Amino acid sequence: MNVFVLTGAGVSAESGLGVFRGSGTALWKRYDPMQLATPEAFARDPATVHEFYNARRRNLIAASPNAAHAALVRLEAGLAQRGGALTLVTQNIDDLHERAGSSRVIHMHGELLKARCASCGAVSDCQRDLGVDSRCGCAGALRPHVVWFGETPLYMDEIYAALETADLFVAIGTSGAVYPAAGLVREARMRGVRCCELNLEPSDNAAEFDDRRYGAASEIVPSWVDVILEK
Structure with a gap:
């Protein structure tokens, strides 16, 4: 997967x-x-x-990474053990994913x-x-x-290529208001990929998602990872 x-x-x-x-x-x-x-x-x-x-x-x-960052590290390892892979793209300019242990992070908005x-x-x-x-x-x-307003996000070709091989698209903690990031869920849906939103509250484009879970990231992300790895 x-x-x-x-x-x-x-x-x-x-x-x-x-x-x-x-x-x-x-x-x-x-x-x-x-x-x-x-x-x-x-x-x-x-x-x-x-x-x-x-x-x-x-x-x-x-700052320090929280349980949500740690859960994504666990997801990366679990998918690899099963022959799958995680593509982790972030709009964030922080390095908390890396500090938590994620091996490769695509920073579309810089660092x-x-x-x-x-x-x-x-x-x-x-x-x-x-x-x-x-x-x-x-x-x-x-x-x-x-990446400032009016500038082009980074690694977009790489990001769109990763969507081509995805079985599941998940947006975590996003507003759904900043493009082109907010348009990735629609790109995934056009490719027939199931889409899930994990957020504190519904995003601007929440209607685009097939599944939705709301709550603090440190709680809902680890529990969602448990479900994925149990499948």
Whole structure:
């Protein structure tokens, strides 16, 4: 059995990382994304953009994976033992899947603990604060290695190819509001793949899913993994 899992901010919320949409504490209800998460914002006021992502980077470094992350590691191992595979695609820019033990994660929206040169495009590990004086070896300005509004998500060809071999599509902790990620469930359905949503509450595209389970990710993801591995 090949399982395609798409994770969003909800899978990391119980680790203390904020979600972007939803409740009144969601990041994009507290901050204007057009002032913090666009190429134009970075060009206009790089200091403010760096300040926002520096705070998020420090928060991430202090965080730890939760039971939902651990359950997906268990799913990966269990599927491999049965001759199947897990494709784990995340909209999250954190590294909690990797820290939990997932062997391969496709970060379609980039990674917060990496920096990218705005001139040559080189990507490097980065756990320090960045500022307007942070430079690449080519002297180009460094920016967070994250996909901003108006930019194209990463690895889309690889993601669509993985959908071709999936037997089950599962979205965990996603809002269903951000495209092209929100459109992956429809792509899966067009291929005849059964679709399941695991979320704190129904997503914007909940009607697209065949099965739905709602509750805290640290509770519903481990129990769902138990069911899958018992089949």
